[in-house]
Amino acid sequence: MTAAGQPLHAKRKGSRAAGIDWVKVLAHIILLAGSVMFLMPFIYVLSTSLKTAGDVYTFPPEFIPDPFAWENYPDALTAMPFDVFFINTILLAVGRIAGLTLSCSLAGFAFAKLRWRGRNTLFFIVLLTLMIPTEVTLIPRYILFAKLGWVGSFAPLLVPGFFAENAFFVFLFRQFFMTMGQDLIDSARIDGCSFVGLFWRIIVPNAKPVFAVVAIYIIQNNWNSFLLPMIYLTDRAKYTLALGLRLFNEQYYSQTHLLMAASVFVVVPIVILFFFMQRYFIQGVVFTGSKG
């Protein structure tokens, strides 16, 4: 990120003479205190997850477990089929990435780069659907899927993905494709390239960052998603990590050390992904927030 903005601390004459920019020092102190406050919940949970059942309930809390109860992790993760929950979550993420990136990017391409009657009207409807809260479609969708006999399967969570159900992604792809040069497209067309070929050979290879942003978004949403999976996935063999953790929370309510180990396990994949793909996480968020 380029620091184009003028820093607020901009030195005035007085502070320069003193040699120390007190505003900068103050900013550092506040940020340091703030990050300790933001980190403490992690440290506390992590430390609880490594304590023996008897060591958990101490006040004031001991932050370094003594002894380290590493067995909490295997104990918690075998108490319920967390491996199955993990695989289910991955399967759903892969399915949703396949459906949503394909259908949303195709629509985005048509809205950004093709000329046809009705384009502006339809795009306006895409923008309108961004405003609709999910509650309004929740019940009719459930009834639809119940009548189709899909409740209990992954289908209600996967199928809408193939029909570009996420208007925000359509918008995101369209905005990105808009910035791609028309010359490239025109010359490909003159060379006799079909529109499908144009999309596959010119647009997609040149738009990898936006695909990465969308894929990361889907993975994160999918890990986070709770209400919809809870409604549709009635069978425990189909549970996602979020649903499994909620069940674990109910059944091991008082075994805090195991509960914390399980919740750390659910969080870790996203944290790892975050550290490797931070750039794409940030791009996605910044794009959402600034293009209102």
Place this chain on the structure above:
Amino acid sequence: MQIQNVFKPKRLSFWESLNAWIFVFPWILGFFLFTGGPILASLVISFTHWDIVNPPQWAGLTNYETMFSDPLFFQSLKVTTIYALVAVPLQIVVGLFIAILLNTKIRLIGLYRTLFYLPAVLPIVSVAVMWRWILSRDWGLVNWFLSLFGVYGPGWLSEPEWALPALILMSLWGVGAGMLIYLAGLQGIPTDLYEAAKVDGAGRWAQFLYVTLPMISPVILFQLVVGLIAAFQVFAQPFIMTQGGPQNATLFYLLHLFRNAFEFFRMGYASALSWVLFMYIAILTLLIFRFSAAWVFYEGEVRNE
């Protein structure tokens, strides 16, 4: 929307249009099946009594009348509105504050940014499970922190007057996403505006008040609206941490709706609830936009002071 560098300027090509419609077709179908259709369907269902198993019965406006005698409806509306009115502005203030500190060109900015943003990407169910422990009355981190100052902390999730404040406090752990957006906005403010302000003798506070704040006010407006809509979708936190209690102190609107739909199978009533919520959000959003003209500044706009 402008068409740049038109390939075939004379008329729209049939082939191109056909391709476009094919590319957009999945979205069109999805719109009718999963968005537009269900919206209309939920309006129709809201005029019926329906448990899905038996055929629906026409109910007229009964469901809407029931709402006025449903104390839990008013309770959930109250809880959610208080949450929205307190948590959303707090999130904006805290997020903006951190962003401004990070924008002071200090070292380790990348590290700080990562730290503050990380909690915002965590799955909400894990966060809820973790914070139930962190907020525990006798063993929790929060009450330990308070005890350092000699304060004997309350049973955050077990006392009706503290449960909602506890969830609001917890929501501040997730301000990182907003912070990133403000930071991007701050970094986009042209340097010469600050130079000009300084020439006019503006101090740091004046620069913040007359340059920074107006320049990022559109971002604040957008975050206000997005935050409001998100506040009305809060579900997992009360569902997992408090089950809406104690004494319905955290009965969020969506939780009330969920119970009516999927525990009592009152699909008609739940649909009516969803439509009332839809209208409520729409009206609030309109009001915010209506009054935003007074404080939101758009570039290129000239004002007589």
